[in-house]
Amino acid sequence: MKVSRGLLDFLLGLGKSSVPDEFVVMLRGEGGVLTEALLPPDTEANEFQVFYAEESLPIDVSVAGTAHSHPGGALRPSDEDLSMFRSRGVIHIIVGTPFGPDDWRAFDRSGREVGLKVVDVGLDEKWLEELGRVEDFAEDLL
16 A cells, blocks of 8 residues: 555644644545545544544545544554544554655554555546545544
8 A cells, every 4th residue: 555645644634733733634646645634524533533423424435544633643553543544444654743755654454564655656636625625624623
């Protein structure tokens, strides 16, 4: 599995702009490359965790996993993270302070760290439009 550089940069930027709170998004992609972030509806966050109603998530078989932030910088999953990992997809990314290019890790659904290659992929206009809505939402949270 791979992650697009654009998506990873977006996740790191969202983490930085969300401090002191965490964020969570669902990840989607195609052809083995993660390229999209989907914000769960009814999300609430604080500096320790993110809450969203599992039943409010749309049924989406294309969701490959999750990404979320740890503003405290710990790049390892908590017990709560592991529970989320088991219920949502197969790959999970954690980004942490100071949200630089190397401040992230990827994990499988059991919490084992896995390698995730970063690749340059062109982003389509539809995803960029969706990205703008997520960034607007993140600004509204501040």
